[in-house]
Every structure is written in structure tokens, then in C-alpha cells.
Amino acid sequence: MRIEAIILAAGVATFLVAGVAANQQKTAPSQAQKIFARAKADDFMGDSGCNDCHSKTVEAFHGSGHEAFMKNPKAPLEKQGCEGCHGAGSIHQADENPEVIAFRSMTPKESSAACLRCHESTLSERHWKLSSHSQADLSCVSCHQIHPDSEPNWVTRSGKAPPQNPKAVVHVARIQPKALLMADEMTLCGQCHASEVAKFRLPSHHPVPEGNMVCSDCHTVHPSKAAKGKVAHTKENCVTCHSQFEGPFAFEHDPVAGNGADGCMECHKPHGSGNPKMLKAFSRGLCAQCHTEKLGSHYPGRTCWSAGCHVASHGSNSSPHFLQP
Amino acid sequence: MFASRNTKTTMILAMMAFAVVAAAQETPPVDPAPEDEVVKPVKRWRIDAGFADWGGFSGNRHRLNQYATVPKGFVLRDFGMVSPSGVRGNSFRFGVRGAAGGDLAGEAELVFGGRIYARFRGIENRSYDPTPIPIEESRNRALRGSLTYAVTPSLSAFVQVDERRQNRYYEPPKEEIQDRTRQTLAGISGTLFGGDAALTYSNHRYLDRSGENPNSTRRSLNASYGVQVSPTFSLSGSYSRTNIEQNFFFDSQATRWGLEGLMEIGDDATVSFYAKNEDFELPNAQNNFVRKRMEGGINFRSRQPSGTFQIGIRHKEMERFRDDFEFVDVPSYDRIEAKWSSKLPGDLRYAIKGSWDHVKSPPQPIGGDERQLIFDERIRGQFKLDGGNEKFSGYGVYDFSYDQNGPRAVNVYGHTLTLGGNWVANVTTSAYLEMIAETYSVSHGFEETGIRLDQFFPSGVSLAGGATWTLGTTSSLTLGASHFFGRNENPLLLDGGNIRSTQITLNYQKRLNEDKRFEVTVAPWSYTDRLVSQMGYRATVVSVSFATKF
Numbered sequence: 050m051r052i053e054a055i056i057l058a059a060g061v062a063t064f065l066v067a068g069v070a071a072n073q074q075k076t077a078p079s080q081a082q083k084i085f086a087r088a089k090a091d092d093f094m095g096d097s098g099c100n101d102c103h104s105k106t107v108e109a110f111h112g113s114g115h116e117a118f119m120k121n122p123k124a125p126l127e128k129q130g131c132e133g134c135h136g137a138g139s140i141h142q143a144d145e146n147p148e149v150i151a152f153r154s155m156t157p158k159e160s161s162a163a164c165l166r167c168h169e170s171t172l173s174e175r176h177w178k179l180s181s182h183s184q185a186d187l188s189c190v191s192c193h194q195i196h197p198d199s200e201p202n203w204v205t206r207s208g209k210a211p212p213q214n215p216k217a218v219v220h221v222a223r224i225q226p227k228a229l230l231m232a233d234e235m236t237l238c239g240q241c242h243a244s245e246v247a248k249f250r251l252p253s254h255h256p257v258p259e260g261n262m263v264c265s266d267c268h269t270v271h272p273s274k275a276a277k278g279k280v281a282h283t284k285e286n287c288v289t290c291h292s293q294f295e296g297p298f299a300f301e302h303d304p305v306a307g308n309g310a311d312g313c314m315e316c317h318k319p320h321g322s323g324n325p326k327m328l329k330a331f332s333r334g335l336c337a338q339c340h341t342e343k344l345g346s347h348y349p350g351r352t353c354w355s356a357g358c359h360v361a362s363h364g365s366n367s368s369p370h371f372l373q374p
Numbered sequence: 375m376f377a378s379r380n381t382k383t384t385m386i387l388a389m390m391a392f393a394v395v396a397a398a399q400e401t402p403p404v405d406p407a408p409e410d411e412v413v414k415p416v417k418r419w420r421i422d423a424g425f426a427d428w429g430g431f432s433g434n435r436h437r438l439n440q441y442a443t444v445p446k447g448f449v450l451r452d453f454g455m456v457s458p459s460g461v462r463g464n465s466f467r468f469g470v471r472g473a474a475g476g477d478l479a480g481e482a483e484l485v486f487g488g489r490i491y492a493r494f495r496g497i498e499n500r501s502y503d504p505t506p507i508p509i510e511e512s513r514n515r516a517l518r519g520s521l522t523y524a525v526t527p528s529l530s531a532f533v534q535v536d537e538r539r540q541n542r543y544y545e546p547p548k549e550e551i552q553d554r555t556r557q558t559l560a561g562i563s564g565t566l567f568g569g570d571a572a573l574t575y576s577n578h579r580y581l582d583r584s585g586e587n588p589n590s591t592r593r594s595l596n597a598s599y600g601v602q603v604s605p606t607f608s609l610s611g612s613y614s615r616t617n618i619e620q621n622f623f624f625d626s627q628a629t630r631w632g633l634e635g636l637m638e639i640g641d642d643a644t645v646s647f648y649a650k651n652e653d654f655e656l657p658n659a660q661n662n663f664v665r666k667r668m669e670g671g672i673n674f675r676s677r678q679p680s681g682t683f684q685i686g687i688r689h690k691e692m693e694r695f696r697d698d699f700e701f702v703d704v705p706s707y708d709r710i711e712a713k714w715s716s717k718l719p720g721d722l723r724y725a726i727k728g729s730w731d732h733v734k735s736p737p738q739p740i741g742g743d744e745r746q747l748i749f750d751e752r753i754r755g756q757f758k759l760d761g762g763n764e765k766f767s768g769y770g771v772y773d774f775s776y777d778q779n780g781p782r783a784v785n786v787y788g789h790t791l792t793l794g795g796n797w798v799a800n801v802t803t804s805a806y807l808e809m810i811a812e813t814y815s816v817s818h819g820f821e822e823t824g825i826r827l828d829q830f831f832p833s834g835v836s837l838a839g840g841a842t843w844t845l846g847t848t849s850s851l852t853l854g855a856s857h858f859f860g861r862n863e864n865p866l867l868l869d870g871g872n873i874r875s876t877q878i879t880l881n882y883q884k885r886l887n888e889d890k891r892f893e894v895t896v897a898p899w900s901y902t903d904r905l906v907s908q909m910g911y912r913a914t915v916v917s918v919s920f921a922t923k924f
Contacts, residue, residue: 121488222477323834334830
């Protein structure tokens with residue numbers, strides 16, 4: 050308890066010092082910030098100026114879910130229309146030192162910084178840098194498509210075209226991705242996480258190929274300020290849907306309670322498995338990895354949970370051996 | 375539950391499909407509109423509807439519909455609209471899909487004034503527990519609504535409500551579950567004193583109508599604050615307090631605080647670290663339980679011209695009461711992990727990563743066999759190679775896992791190989807192939823009644839492949855196939871262990887004009903359980919649909 054108090058005090062002190070320091074020191078401006086800093090009010094021409102040369106792109110943008118956000122009448126000029134993202138039109142057309150914010154030709158760091166100019170209320174650059182996606186040199190436009198007409202070039206992006214999912218063609222009641230994503234999440238995430246997505250082809254899986262779930266139902270892609278889906282549980286994220294296993298139970302099963310190394314994944318493979326119920330091993334072999342003495346002699350010939358014995362293997366309020374809920 | 379062959383319907387659908395295809399092919403190609411023609415008004419509405427049938431279905435309907443109901447009868451593949459472009463920052467779009475007597479899904483998005491964003495999503499899923507005996511259909515309904523309001527450019531508030539209702543039926547003796555959860559999340563996040571602040575409240579209610587579990591309410595309060603201390607150093611902290619009320623039980627509490635930071639060293643190296651602490655008060659626990667968990671870690675990452683290197687260590691320890699509440703174990707977990715990724719000549723990239731986990735002072739069971747129950751050593755490794763060009767591209771991933779329980783002499787080795795490739799033959803033809811294979815080898819220091827542990831670690835291979843042909847300027851044909859084969863000693867002769875499943879899907883699309891499209895799909899699927907024949911099925915799913923915009 051004493052050590053904890055010291056750590057807590059040190060943390061609070063660090064924050065006080067950090068808060069003071071933060072007010073004194075600012076991060077270096079990004080390329081986008083520099084371009085917007087250059088612009089004067091007269092440099093903003095409005096969308097009609099862009100339409101002269103980029104008419105198809107401007108027209109296609111009318112179908113984008115992003116457009117409405119760029120038409121907020123209360124937003125400042127530098128956050129409206131095409132110029133809200135790409136910078137003032139006059140600077141783009143200037144004879145001397147013309148500049149434009151071209152998201153796909155900038156470095157991932159600069160490209161993300163340009164998007165985060167407007168998304169700072171939910172996701173700051175600081176949050177983004179902490180994410181593994183940022184550390185893998187991805188940027189916002191690696192996954193998001195602001196102009197609906199810009200076809201993603203899968204082959205050149207990742208060296209891999211998205212494989213067809215035979216089930217996706219047949220099952221129709223599918224959750225659609227958010228409007229600004231480049232593709233459905235299984236295709237999109239599979240560009241880099243191909244082996245994980247391939248596991249959904251195994252016979253026992255979460256219903257992602259059937260369209261009843263998407264990757265972001267479980268994975269927090271953005272470490273946003275509020276981390277909306279990640280409110281502290283006593284157990285893992287799995288209980289958001291499988292609430293019947295949340296407890297706390299009078300008799301907890303150690304791995305389910307997260308006291309082992311991998312929590313729910315101690316027994317389950319959430320992307321897919323050749324065994325029923327996404328289990329790591331078949332039938333009583335799963336339990337016998339740890340409870341070795343029960344492999345063959347303890348009621349032989351039956352599966353531990355489905356034979357009607359340890360029916361409450363995730364935790365019980367009445368039976369220390371999980372024989373009933 | 376076992377349907378008879380229904381080839382008549384299939385034949386009618388197939389005849390309809392080919393009739394429309396033939397008619398469409400006779401239609402002269404549509405000339406592209408001249409550039410100077412008057413711009414047509416944008417068509418905001420869309421509909422895609424048709425019919426589907428499980429042609430010649432035989433076998434186990436439960437297995438076919440294990441995760442979702444395969445459409446049969448009228449099918450609405452898509453119906454929706456996108457509102458006209460909002461002049462004042464308003465927009466609306468929605469889409470619904472579903473099949474008669476089957477699954478339904480829909481979502482809607484609304485932007486109001488460029489500052490309010492609302493999203494609604496709903497899905498009703500019908501499925502079955504795969505059993506050889508008749509049971510009731512399970513239903514799962516999930517609804518989510520969220521609203522985000524940008525109060526100022528640097529401050530936003532949000533609320534999200536999720537409701538999930540499930541009626542799940544299982545093969546006896548497992549009891550059915552009928553429950554409902556409703557979670558409300560509300561919060562505010564923004565900039566405060568130069569840092570990022572967020573406050574979130576959540577209320578999660580669980581109602582078990584089948585009486586298996588006590589009804590409960592979980593309330594959580596989360597607060598976090600982060601600052602960019604200097605251009606190269608950021609720090610953030612979080613705190614949460616959770617209270618759980620359960621009917622007929624005492625309240626339980628969980629408190630968590632955490633700290634994390636990132637330091638940039640030059641342009642190409644970072645050091646990140648985190649620490650967190652969790653305290654639990656679980657007055658109802660009658661067996662072993664953890665009252666405290668502490669965890670911390672540090673990670674170094676460096677990007678060099680030759681590649682990117684990453685190494686990290688983590689330490690976790692906990693205070694765990696033994697069953698008799700007379701002793702507290704303090705097991706600790708250490709992990710070392712590293713990753714190296716680089717490029718090779720010929721547009722190839724590779725990555726090697728691995729981790730090693732070691733447990734010290736593992737908790738000891740009391741009474742009977744006192745050997746530890748948890749794995750004390752774990753090794754994970756992965757080698758990944760990918761790359762290609764616009765003609766050929768491919769990837770290969772080898773995953774290795776090792777779990778060891780020393781005192782019980784259990785050693786589980788896992789090997790997974792995933793290979794995939796894509797070939798773009800020309801502008802009209804492309805093909806892909808993918809394979810995933812899993813094998814295990816298990817050794818142990820015991821044998822009981824002739825049964826070995828390794829007999830419960832089956833191997834399996836899944837193959838997938840397909841091709842797309844573009845036929846002229848208006849048609850395309852897509853073939854997709856996947857096949858799984860499981861090899862399982864299955865000493866207890868149970869179902870679900872020795873299976874073979876194949877899904878082939880052939881899809882033909884014909885664009886009739888700029889806004890109209892016709893589509894026909896023929897999908898012969900089969901599933902065979904080599905030990906329990908009642909679990910298999912054979913079906914040829916046929917569907918025809920017509921899509922248009924208006």
C-alpha cells in the first residue's frame with residue numbers, strides 16, 4: 050500500500066510538472082499547419098474555384114459522408130469545403146511557392162497530422178502516435194476514403210489483393226462499414242492482417258464472414274480520448290456481448306477471471322478454430338491441458354461441459370466445481 | 375428439420391436467371407453519353423432485391439445456419455438512400471438488408487449542421503446450435519445508437535446506447551439462455567489546460583430472463599488526462615471506478631489507474647511505457663480470487679534504413695487468495711517481446727517477431743493434486759514475408775507457439791502456416807489462392823486408460839481460391855471456393871471433430887445500363903462429419919437479384 054501511495058504521488062507530481070511544461074512548450078507545426086498559417090482570408094476561393102480543374106472529384110465528393118462536416122456554417126474558413134483539408138486555393142495556384150495538402154503523397158506522419166487538425170476533440174496527435182497503427186507507418190488515408198470515387202489500389206498498397214469471401218456473396222444481412230472506410234472491415238483489415246482474417250475460414254469462428262460482426266466490434270482501432278468502448282471491466286472485452294459470463298461469480302474459474310495469462314483466449318481462438326466453439330483443443334483435451342489428472346479416468350468418454358457435468362465452466366454462483374450456474 | 379429436395383424451385387430460379395442473362399446479352403451496348411450532354415440528376419435511392427433458394431437441400435439445417443440464416447425466398451440485398459448534399463452541413467443516409475424469415479440488418483447516419491453526428495445500427499440474427507436433434511431457433515438482436523456533438527472545435531460530447539437481446543437454445547442438457555443487456559455510455563472529451571481530457575460514464579444492465587444468472591447493474595466512471603509535455607514527450611493517465619450490483623449478492627467494486635507515455639528520440643526512435651494497477655473488492659467470492667493486479671512495461675522502437683527494430687518487456691503481478699483464504703500467492707508474469715521488419719530486393723518485405731512469457735511463483739491449488747494449473751512458459755513466434763508487383767503478389771506467415779506446464783510435464787507445440795497469392799493475368803482476369811494449415815504436437819508425462827493428450831489436438835487445412843473474369847464491358851463472373859479438412863484422432867468419437875466442408879460460390883453480374891444491374895449466384899455448399907453423419911448437409915444456394923438506382 051505504501052509503494053502504491055508513493056507511485057500515485059509521483060504520478061500526480063509528474064502531471065503537475067508536465068501540465069506546466071505543456072503550457073510553455075509547443076510541438077513543431079506540421080506541414081498542413083504551416084500551409085494554413087500562410088493563408089490569409091482572401092486566399093480561400095471556395096469550392097467553385099476547385100471545380101474548374103477538378104470537377105469530377107468535386108462532384109464525387111457530394112456523395113461522401115465527409116461533405117456535411119465540411120459545410121458547417123459556423124466553422125472558420127480554413128475548415129470548410131475542399132480547402133478545409135487541402136489548403137487555400139490561391140496558395141495552390143500561386144506562381145511562387147505553390148503548395149497543396151495532398152494526403153496520399155505526404156509522409157504518414159504529416160498526412161495524419163493534417164487530418165487531426167479537425168479531429169482533435171476526439172483523437173489528438175498524441176493519442177495517434179501511441180497506437181500500433183501509427184507506429185507501423187499507417188496514416189488515416191490508409192483505411193479511410195474521403196472521396197468515394199478514389200478506387201483503392203490494393204495491389205500497390207500492400208502487395209495483396211483482397212480475396213473473395215464465398216459467404217459474403219450469399220449472406221445478405223451484413224453490417225455495413227462506416228461511410229468513410231475504404232472497404233468492408235474484413236477486406237480492409239485483411240490487407241495487413243491476412244493470416245488473422247484467413248482464420249475466419251475455419252469451421253468455428255465469430256460470424257464475421259456472415260456479416261453479423263465487424264473487426265472493430267472487438268478491436269479498438271483508434272485510441273481515442275474517451276476510448277468509448279473500453280470502459281473498465283472486471284473481465285475482458287468479450288463480456289460486452291457474452292454478458293452471461295461477466296459475473297463476478299461466487300466461484301470464479303481462474304482463466305475466465307483473467308487471472309491467467311490470456312483470459313478468455315486461454316481456451317478460445319476468437320478468429321477461428323477447427324474445433325467447435327473456437328476452442329484451442331478438442332473436447333476434454335482442452336481441460337486436461339491443466340487438469341491433467343482428469344484426462345482419462347475421471348468420467349471417461351465424455352466432454353467435460355456438454356455432458357451435463359461442468360455446465361458452468363465460466364463461473365458459478367452455487368457450485369465450486371461449476372456443476373450448475 | 376431435414377428438408378426434402380426442392381429442385382423444382384431451383385430450376386425455375388435458374389431458368390429465370392438465364393433468361394434474363396440471355397435477354398441482357400441481346401441488348402445493344404449502351405453508348406457513353408457525350409461529354410457536353412446535360413448533367414443528369416444524381417439518383418439518391420437504390421434497391422437491390424431478388425429471390426434465393428437452397429436448391430436440393432438435404433441434411434442438417436442447424437449446421438447450415440449455425441452462424442446466420444442462409445437466405446431463402448424473397449431477399450432484399452440492399453435498400454437505401456443518400457440525401458442530397460447538405461448546404462448547411464446536413465446529410466442523411468440509410469440502408470437496410472434482409473431476407474424473409476431470416477437475418478435483418480440496417481444502419482443510418484445523420485449529420486446535422488456539420489456538428490452533430492448520429493449513427494444507428496441494428497441487426498437481428500437467427501441461428502442454431504449445431505445439433506443432430508431438433509431444437510428451437512436462436513435469435514440475437516443487437517441495436518446500437520450513438521450521437522456525437524462537437525460543442526466546440528476542441529470539445530465534443532457523446533452518448534451511445536447498446537441493447538442486445540438473445541434467446542439461445544442448446545442441445546440438452548445445456549440450459550437455454552434468454553437475456554438482455556443494455557449499456558449506456560456518455561462522455562465528454564476535449565482540450566483542457568493544454569492537454570487532452572475525457573470523462574466517461576457507463577451504465578450496463580444485465581437481465582437474465584431464464585434465471586441462470588442474477589440480474590446485475592455495472593456502473594463505471596472513467597477519467598483520463600494526457601499532455602504533450604515537450605515536442606518529444608507525452609504523458610497520459612487514467613482512472614476508473616466500477617461498481618457492480620447483483621441481485622441477492624453484495625456489491626463488488628473494481629478500481630483501476632494507469633499511466634502511459636511516449637518519448638521520441640530523434641526522428642527514428644521512440645520509447646513508450648505504461649503502468650497500471652487494478653484493485654478488486656469481491657465480497658461474494660467463495661473460492662480463490664485476485665484482489666490486486668499490477669502491470670508495467672517499456673518498449674523501444676527504432677527505425678533504421680535497413681529496417682525497424684522493436685523490443686519490449688512487461689511485468690505483471692497479482693495478489694491472489696488461495697481457496698481457503700489463509701494464504702495469498704503473488705504470482706508474477708514476465709514477457710520479453712521483439713520484432714524486426716525490413717525490405718528485401720524485389721519488392722519483398724519480411725517481419726520476424728516473437729515473445730517469451732515466464733511465470734514466477736505460480737499459484738498453488740490446495741487439496742488433492744497441488745501441482746500448478748497454469749502454463750509457466752510460453753513462446754510465440756512469427757515469420758512473415760509478403761510483397762509482389764501489379765502482376766503477382768503474395769504472402770506467407772508461419773506462426774509458432776509453445777506452452778509448457780513444467781510440474782505437469784505438459785508441452786504443447788503449435789504450428790500454423792498461412793500462404794496466399796494473387797495473380798492479375800490481364801485487365802480482365804485475376805485469380806487468388808490462400809491456404810491455412812494448423813498442426814500441433816503435444817507431449818506429456820502421463821497416460822491414463824490409453825488416452826493421450828495429443829489425441830485432442832487435431833490438425834486442419836483450409837484452402838481457398840477463386841478467380842474473376844470481366845466479360846466484355848458490362849459483365850463479370852466471379853468464382854470463389856473454400857475447403858476445410860480436419861484430421862482428428864477423436865478417441866471419444868464425438869461430432870464436430872472429423873469434418874470436411876466445401877463452399878463454392880459462382881457469381882455472375884450483368885450491368886444493364888449505368889444504374890441497373892442483374893446478378894445471379896449459384897453456391898453449392900457441403901459439410902460432412904465423417905463420424906456423425908447426421909451433422910452434415912448439402913445445399914446449392916441459388917439467388918437472383920436485380921439492382922437499380924432511382
